[in-house]
Amino acid sequence: AQSVTQLGSHVSVSEGALVLLRCNYxxxxxxxxxxxxxxxxxxxxxxxxxxxxxxxxxxINGFEAEFKKSETSFHLTKxxxxxxDAAEYFCAVSGTGTASKLTFGTGTRLQxxx
Amino acid sequence: xxxxxxxxxxKVTEKGxxxxxxxxxxxxxxxxxxxxxxxxxxxxFLIYFQGNSAPDKSGLPSDRFSAxxxxxxxxxxxxxxTQQEDSAVYLCASSLRxxxxxxQYFGPGTRLTVL
Numbered sequence: 576a577q578s579v580t581q582l583g584s585h586v587s588v589s590e591g592a593l594v595l596l597r598c599n600y601x602x603x604x605x606x607x608x609x610x611x612x613x614x615x616x617x618x619x620x621x622x623x624x625x626x627x628x629x630x631x632x633x634x635i636n637g638f639e640a641e642f643k644k645s646e647t648s649f650h651l652t653k654x655x656x657x658x659x660d661a662a663e664y665f666c667a668v669s670g671t672g673t674a675s676k677l678t679f680g681t682g683t684r685l686q687x688x689x
Numbered sequence: 690x691x692x693x694x695x696x697x698x699x700k701v702t703e704k705g706x707x708x709x710x711x712x713x714x715x716x717x718x719x720x721x722x723x724x725x726x727x728x729x730x731x732x733x734f735l736i737y738f739q740g741n742s743a744p745d746k747s748g749l750p751s752d753r754f755s756a757x758x759x760x761x762x763x764x765x766x767x768x769x770x771t772q773q774e775d776s777a778v779y780l781c782a783s784s785l786r787x788x789x790x791x792x793q794y795f796g797p798g799t800r801l802t803v804l
Contacts, residue, residue, distance in 0.1 A: 579731070584729075607790050611795075616797070617797060618692075618693070618780065618795040618796050618797040618798060619732075619780070619782075619795040620795070621792050621793075621794075624790070624792065626790040665731065665732065667732075669790075675788075676722060676734040676737055676745065676748070677722075677724075677732070677734065677793060678734070679724075679731035679732040679733075680731050681729070681730055681731040682731055
């Protein structure tokens with residue numbers, strides 16, 4: 576069984592400040608981890624994913640995330656927030672094997688203020 | 690190229706009516722997924738198709754829910770005798786293959802409101 580916990584349903588940062596969105600997972604098999612972003616009235620878009628190899632993963636729009644097995648975490652960061660980053664962010668996990676559904680966290684809404 | 694499309698974008702229905710939601714995956718994508726997003730909650734997996742077979746239906750909440758897929762193309766999610774708790778955004782995703790690492794590409798969703 577797998578699960579994802581996203582701490583903080585709402586996060587507010589100033590433009591130019593560090594963005595940190597937290598994600599912890601639980602998985603009985605080696606996990607594959609994903610971050611998706613959902614802009615208002617749009618579908619989910621993949622930001623980045625971790626499968627194997629390097630634990631620091633870089634994605635689109637300047638975001639990155641680090642897989643920390645010992646902490647069962649996959650936190651999303653961006654050094655400097657931009658107004659256009661305001662959106663809802665979802666962390667998701669899938670397991671090894673052939674076809675695999677994604678198990679999502681409840682999402683974190685990021686607000687960026689001037 | 691065209692992304693995943695879903696129709697209708699919004700559907701309002703009365704309790705007890707049947708509804709059909711449609712998903713057109715990206716051309717060539719063999720895997721197709723349905724998810725549900727209820728207000729304030731994360732996405733819940735409903736069903737997965739590989740081609741036109743459904744090896745994983747574990748997320749369908751009741752026998753009022755069913756889905757089918759024509760070949761590696763269009764999928765339809767049907768909800769019979771709708772209930773108010775069925776109100777949600779229904780999202781469809783497709784991926785090129787069926788591997789766990791494959792990126793799933795999501796459609797914009799269908800917002801279902803059951804009165």
